[in-house]
Structure formats: C-alpha cells, structure tokens
Amino acid sequence: MAKYVGAIDQGTTSTRFMVFDHAGTEVARHQLEHQQLLPRAGWVEHNPVEIWERTSAVVKTALGKSRLDASDLAAVGITNQRETTIVWDRHTGRPLHNAIVWQDTRTDAIAAALDRDGRGDVIRHRAGLPPATYFSGGKLQWILDNVRGAREAAERGDAIFGTPDTWVLWNLTGGPDGGVHVTDVTNASRTMLMDLETLDWDPELLDALRIPAAMLPEIRCSAEVYGTADGVLAGVPVASALGDQQAALFGQTCFQPGEAKCTYGTGSFLLLNTGASPVPSRHGLLTTVAYRIDGHPAVYALEGAIAVTGSLVQWLRDNLGLISTAPEVEELARTVDDNGGCYVVPAFSGLFAPHWRSDARGVIAGLTGYITKGHLARAVLEASAWQTREVVDAMNADSDVALRRLRVDGGMTGNTLLMQFLADVLDVPVVRSRITETTCLGAAYAAGLAVGFWPELGTLRAQWRSDAQWTPEMDPAHREQELRNWRKAVQRTLDWVE
Ligand code: ADP
DSSP, X not given: OOXXXXXXXXXXXXXXXXXXXXXXXXXXXXXXXXXXBOOSTTOOEEOHHXXXXXXXXXXXHHHHHTTOOGGXXXXXXXXXXXXXXXXXXXXXXXXXXXXXXXXXXXXXXXXXXXXXXXXXXXXXXXXXXXOOTTSHHHHHHXXXXXXXXXXXXXXXXXXXXXOHHHXXXXXXXXXXXXXXXXXXXXXXXXXXXXXXXXXXEOHHXXXXXXXXXXXXXXXXXXXXXXXXXXXXXXXXXXXXXXXXXXXXXXXXXXXXXXXXXXXXXXXXXXXXXXXXXXXXOSSSOEEEEEEOBTTSOOEEEEEEXXXXXXXXXXXXXXXXOSOSSTTHHHHHHTTSSSOTTOXXXXXXXBBOTTTOBTTOOOEEESOOTTOOHHHHHHHHHHHHHHHHHHHHHHHHHHOSSOOOOEEEESGGGGOXXXXXXXXXXXXXXXXXXXXXXXXXXXXXXXXXXXXXXXXXXXXXXXXXXXXXXXXXXXXXXXXXXXXXXXXXXXXXXXXXOO
C-alpha cells in the first residue's frame, strides 16, 4: 500500500511539492520560483505555462531526490495562491493572456463601478465580499473585455477560466486530453461569483460582471477525488484543492468553531472557523468558505487580511538599512525595554482589514529626540501584533464565538519577542505548531482524508503538535494605554491621499 501523500503548493512567488508520511512528517520537498511580470505600475502577471512547467519540475525533482515513485503516493492535493485569474483554450491548453495576479490593481475602475449602481451590495450579500480589485471576478471581466476574441470564445465554451488550483488540476489530469475542469468551494468563494449559501455560481452575480457560465469550472468539495493524474504522477488520485490560507487553517487542524490561525509572512492572514453557516461581517472582514469535505456540509470562516507585516521588517532592512537580515530585528528591538512612545503604522498602500481605507498612508507617530533605532525596531514588531488585535476585535464583534487562543505559523513566528507581545496584546495564548509548512500539510491532509489514508478529522487533530506557547503577561491597564496610543497613530494615517 502507498505510504505517503503529496501536496503541490502553487504560490505567488514559487511552486513547491512536499510529501508527508502517515504521521504528517515531511519526507520530501522541492521548490522553484517563477517570474513576476510587472508590465505597468500596479499590474502583476505570471506566465501560466511557466507555472505548469515549474509544477511538473518540482514534483519530478522532489520524488527523484527521495527515491520515491508515483506509486508510493496514495493521493496528491493542491493548494494555491488565491484569486489569481487564468483563461485558456480548452482544445490547445494555450492561455489567452498571462495570469492576472491577486495583487494586480488594474481592475480599479471595474470594482468602483460595482459600488456605484448597487451591484456591490448584491456581491456583499451573496458572495460575502466587498467589491475590490483583489478578487477574481473583475480580473476575469477585464480579460474578456480586453483580449481580442476572448468573450466570443468564452461564450462558445472554448475559452475556460480557472484560478491556479483549476489550472494545475486540469493540466495534471491530462490537459486538452480529458483534463478535469473543476475548482473547489474555497477558491470559488474568492471570485465574487459564488453564492455562499448554495455554493454554486450565482446567475445574478455572473450577470453583474458579464461572465459567460460556459467558461466556469464545476465547483466541488475541497476534499474529494477529482480525477487521476497523468505524467510524473501517473495513476495518483488528485484528491484536494484549497486556497493557501484555508489550507493553512486545515493544516493547523482548526476544525472547531472558534478555532483560529494566523499566518505571519509578507502580509498576514487570520482565519477563524465559524462553523456550518456563513457569518456576514459588519466590521470589515471577509466571509469565506474554510473547507468542505465530500459528504459533509461546508465549514465557513471569517478572514482578516493584513497587507503589511513581514514586509515592514524587510523595509527596515532594505530601505532603512537598520538590519541586515530579518531575524536581526529581534536583537535590535531587545536593545531597549519598550517602544519609547513610538508607533509605526505601515499603511504603505492604504489599510486592509478591518479599516479598508485606500486613502491612508503610513506614519511613524510619537517621535521625540529620545527615540533610537532600537525603539523603531520594537515599534515595527509591535505593529504586526496591533494589526492582529484590530482584526481579532472585529472578529469578536462579528461572531458570537470569541477567540480563545491563536495558532500561528509563517516566517515571523521565529521571533519570540513578537510572539510574546502578540499574546500580551491579544490577551489569549499564542501557540506555534511544530510543522511550519501548514499550507502543504493542509492540502495533503485533505487529499489523504478523501482516499481514506487518514480515517477522520480526529486522527489529524491528534497528530497536531505545538513546539512553543506564549501566555499573556501584560498588565491590563498598560495594554489599554498602549491600545489607545496605537489607535491614535492609526487615526493619523487617514485622509492622506486626496
Ligand atoms: P511568505 O510566505 O509570505 O513569503 P514567510 O513565511 O517565508 O513569508 O516569511 C517571510 C517574512 O517574514 C518576511 O517578510 C520577513 O521579513 C519576515 N521574517 C522572517 N524572519 C523574521 C523574524 N525572525 N522576525 C521578524 N520577521 C521575520
């Protein structure tokens, strides 16, 4: 019997393949970057052909390095950068345009128009998302309106749409030669085109963005067998698809309502499991699907997206030159006992959740002659914690399941000063999982569940291990004072861009 499960993580900057054994321990991995194409200010594209080539290459190399064969794998799962939009010809497999990446803001005017005539409110209501350039629907409309012949080909069903999960899955299962054209509920919930209740494409939303139904993939569960792989993974069931942040929630085994994880990378994403029904947000969060296992109802989540966290540390390194590596920020911050009254609000391109203010720009508040680079380093770290606090406050206000502890992963969680401060300002324990690759692990877990490699969620939960935990130590009065100061600093970022 096959002893392992594989997972492809098609990410924004790179694609990786990992293999896990029954205990959830990594046995193989390989990773390759792809080009970031920046044709104009605000535009970000990827070449889908390059992405697929990289995907095949990482699978082949990872298996080869570990002397594994496709027959050693019980299943393979897929996790991916979300919202990135690809349209291709189903007969040739050729993309009609480069992938338009989630960060791309060319659809500004499309998003703004949705809010002018009431379509925006229908999207908020039914899809759980505020109209924004971030989501796939507007990007898809842009391709249909700007690539010659695209709309006609889409109406005939010759040109088809997919996010990277769909693109990889279609190619993996044969491409033009019988490739399966499906997406999962988590990826579909980021398009502005899916009804969160029916979990199907919504005719009124398709109409609002003028998207022909014939080009859309079928929406399926996150954990089920979609088809059998060809090529390097010949014969392996392809058995999961999950957006990257949802996969991390799954890998962190946050299966109960009230359980949450935050992934601290370039930006940070906090997802709270809210259970079997979607919770609409009145406080600036996104309502999204967390996962759906075949044969079970969907599980929903509230999501808070913070644009700038780890990238603020990079800014301290690359733009100010105060440190030479990201981890050095901790050493520098430890040269002082506190922030000295200084706060950094990194609204570099406006504020995301829960504010959603595109007119905001960053500030350093509370500067005096006393402030040193140590205080700045501390304020930089504290900014990630306070931004998390704002998202958690919004979540507690939106849902009646209050956060009791936070599971964390990602590059910044190596910073113990930050982790302690995070527990202090959230006033809940912060727990770091032993496995840092929660995204790949989540996709592998979902695929393994679908084929019976793991019998049930309880087995996965029992496998979860923490490697460190931080408990709140801050005096409540001090916390409140610091929170007031942070809020004052946030106020000073607003109304900057006219
Ligand atoms: P991503 O998956 O978004 O590329 P990672 O999870 O690899 O991100 O984390 C990288 C980010 O974390 C970078 O922005 C970096 O500045 C930050 N980072 C890495 N190590 C530390 C550290 N010890 N302290 C603070 N920030 C860190």
